[in-house]
Amino acid sequence: MSRLQPSTAQPGSRRKAAGPSARRRMLLVVGILGLASAGLVARAFDLQVVRKQFYQDQGDARFLRVMPIAVSRGTIFDRNGEPLAVSTPMVSISCVPSEVLDNADRIPALAQALGTNTDDLKSYLEQRADRDFAYLRRQMSPDAAQAVLALGVPGVNGQREYKRYYPSGEVTAHVLGFTNIDDHGQEGLELAFDNWLAGKPGAKRVIRDRMGRIVEDVEQVHAPQPGQNLTLSIDRRIQFLAYSELKKQLQDLDADSGEMVVLDIRTGEILAMVSLPTYNPNVVTGSAPAARRNRTVTDVVEPGSTMKPFTMAAGLSSGKYTPTSPLVDTGNGHWMFMGKDIRDVESGGNGLLTPTGVLTKSSNIGAAKISLSLDTGFVYDTYRAFGFGESTGSGFPGESAGFLRPGRSWRPIEKATMAYGYGLNVTPLQLAVAYATLADGGMMHSPTFIKGGGEAGKQVVSPTIARELVDMLETVTAPGGSATRAQIPNYIVAGKTGTAHLAAGGGYAKNNYNSLFAGIVPATDPRLVGVVVVNNPKKNAYYGGVVSAPIFPLVMTGALRLLDIPPDNIGRWYVGGPLQAGGGLAGTAPPQNTQDDQSAVEAVEP
Structure with missing residues (x-):
């Protein structure tokens, strides 16, 4: 066929071979878009309806936090309702370190408001850049914290906390102790009653934004339980008297330390307890550990002649002795026993003394001879009955039990020296409890720091013997005794x-x-x-009758007045014994010991 010959193909056959029409392409695109739209709708329905809660929980988990609700620690009051320890609201400043570093230009202003150095703050943040939380400053005053938060630095937040404040400062430091920055008791009664005082913090769920700011409180997980208040047996007024008078005496005598305890003998309640040197519990940082030790319960001393009444208690209880007989020969003030010279300080000796005279003149020889005449086990049991060698049961953290060796191990020389206070150790609180037992008719009460917390006592020596011993001890403060400086006008x-x-x-x-x-x-x-103890006085004097006895009336005169305890010696002074009235008008100074205090008050040889 000639290439010029017309083609016999139909006119539309070439268009069909050329591909889909524009209309079909349009339908295809619309179909695809329709399918995509349907998929999006289905996905949206799945996300927003079917799995809405799941994704909402996932989102909340990234911004939902459980935050503690700070709780106030219970207030500690003295026996008259005066606050001794209170919790004050404070604000702690925290941050998300990476957020703050992302706004480095704000760091200088933040550092200034926090009272720190810019470089130090930046270094601190960089070291914690991988953390979600870091404290910038703990326990700022609300006003100072508000100044920080007002800067609006991204990632910086505030959280309420509480800080302990002690209005009486160092005066009650050793009794109360202190808390740490997290408000947990560390020493003293703050530690002993921490569970009672602390309460239980609450918790709540909150939503925070990306800058760490709380934008919504979601729910309270559990409610906070504030700490319970505590009312002590301590009388702040008597505590201050004891503190000030003891401190003055320590300064005057250049003594190393000192302690004083005042007890209510009928209940065992501790009205005052002072230990020096002391510290400020409001600013514990920098204080010496030794200054934070409550020496009245943790430290022990050899009691010296203050032990003699308990040796005498054994003598009277044995039936071998009465306050006036038999006579004890103390000779010329020197007695060689097992190679040891047991001495009395009285110049020329005391010769024959009644048991009462042994206490009045504080005769080491007399006390030793009485003890040696008794069964060793009986003497040991008497000492133990008065609480020596065991804890008083006060519950104070770190309380010492003192030291008293079992009687079966005593050698005769130890039995003799313990009679006048060497070879055993006691705490000032133990000594106070023992004397309170004598004072309360032989009834021993465990000491307590809680008002109304006294328990029923136990009888450790007969009321008759206890009364006899108190009468015998009255002669010690009368003229001729070793403690005339302990006399109180109008009181015996x-x-x-x-x-x-x-x-x-x-x-x-x-x-x-x-x-x-x-x-x-x-x-x-x-x-x-x-009870007053002065440790290692280095100026002027060291005898108990000159150093410690004068503190007693300075404190107790005020205590008697504050507690409205009536006088029992109006218009007279003791001069010879518990039943003999002497001269002197009410309120006048008592007759003074005419003997030299430095040579005649008591024996001190170990």
Whole structure:
């Protein structure tokens, strides 16, 4: 066929061979878009209806946080309702370190508001850049914290906390102790009653934005339970008297330390407890650990002559002795026993003494001879009955039990020296409890720091013997006794001085002493016991009758007045014994010991 010959093909056959028409292409596109739209609708329905809760929970999990609800620690009051420890609201500043670093230009202003150095703050943040939380400053005052938060630095937040404040400062420091930055008790009664005072923090769920700010409180997980209040037996007024008078005496005598305890003998309630040196519990940082130790319960001393009434208690209880007989020969003040010279300080000796005279003149020889005449087990049991060698049960953290060796191990020389206070150790609180037992007719009460917390006591010696001993101790503060400086105008005082060499290097230091006084007032109807210990006075004097006894009336005069305890010695002074009235008008100074206090008050040889 000629190439010029017309084709016989139909006119539409070439268009069919060229592919789908525009209309078909349009339908295809519309179909695809329709399918995609349907898929999107289905996916949206799945996300927003079918699995809505799942994705909402996932989103919340990224911004939902459980935050603690700070709770106030219980207030500690003294026996009269005066606050001794309170919790004040504070604000702690925290941050998300990476958020703050992302706004580095804001760091200088933040550092200034926090009271820190810009470089130090930046370094601190960089070290914690991978964390979601870091404290910038703990326990700022609300005003100072608000100044920080007002800067609006991304990632910086505030959280309420509480800080403990002690209005009486160092005066009650050793009794109360202190809390740490998380408001947990660390020492003293804050530690002993931490569970009672602390309460239980609450918790709540909150939603935070990407800058860490709380934008919504979702729910309370559990409610906070505030700490319970605590009312102590301590009388803040008597505590201050004891603190100020003891502190002054320590300064005047350049003493290392000192302690004083005041007890209500009928209940065992502790009205005052002071230990020096002390510290400020509001600013614990930087204080010496030794200054934070409550020496009245943790430290022990050899009691010296303050032990003699309990040796005498054994003598009277045995039936071999009465307050006036038999006579004890103390000779010329020197008695060689098992190679040891047991001495009395009285120049020329005391000769024959009644058991009462042994206490009045504080005769080491007399006490030793009485003890040696008794069964060893009986003497040991008597000491134990008065609480020596075991804890008082006060519950104070770190309380020492003192030291008293079992009687079966005593050698005769140890039995003799323990009679006048060497070879055993006691705490000032133990000594106060023992004297309170004598004062309350032989009834021992466990000491307590809680008002109304006293328990029924136990009878450890007969009321008759206890009364006899108190009467015998009245002569110690009368003229001729070793503690005339403990007298209180218009009140009869019973008590005993003590002076003991300090232990050192396996023996005793020659010129270092502990000076003690334990007193009962009013002696005819006992209400209060006070024990004073001055450790290592280095100026002017060291005898208990000169160093510790004078503190007793300065404190107890105020305590008697504050507690409205009536006088029992109006218009007279003791001069010879518990039944003999002497001269002197009410409120006038008592007759003074005419003997030299430094040479006649008591024996101190170990």
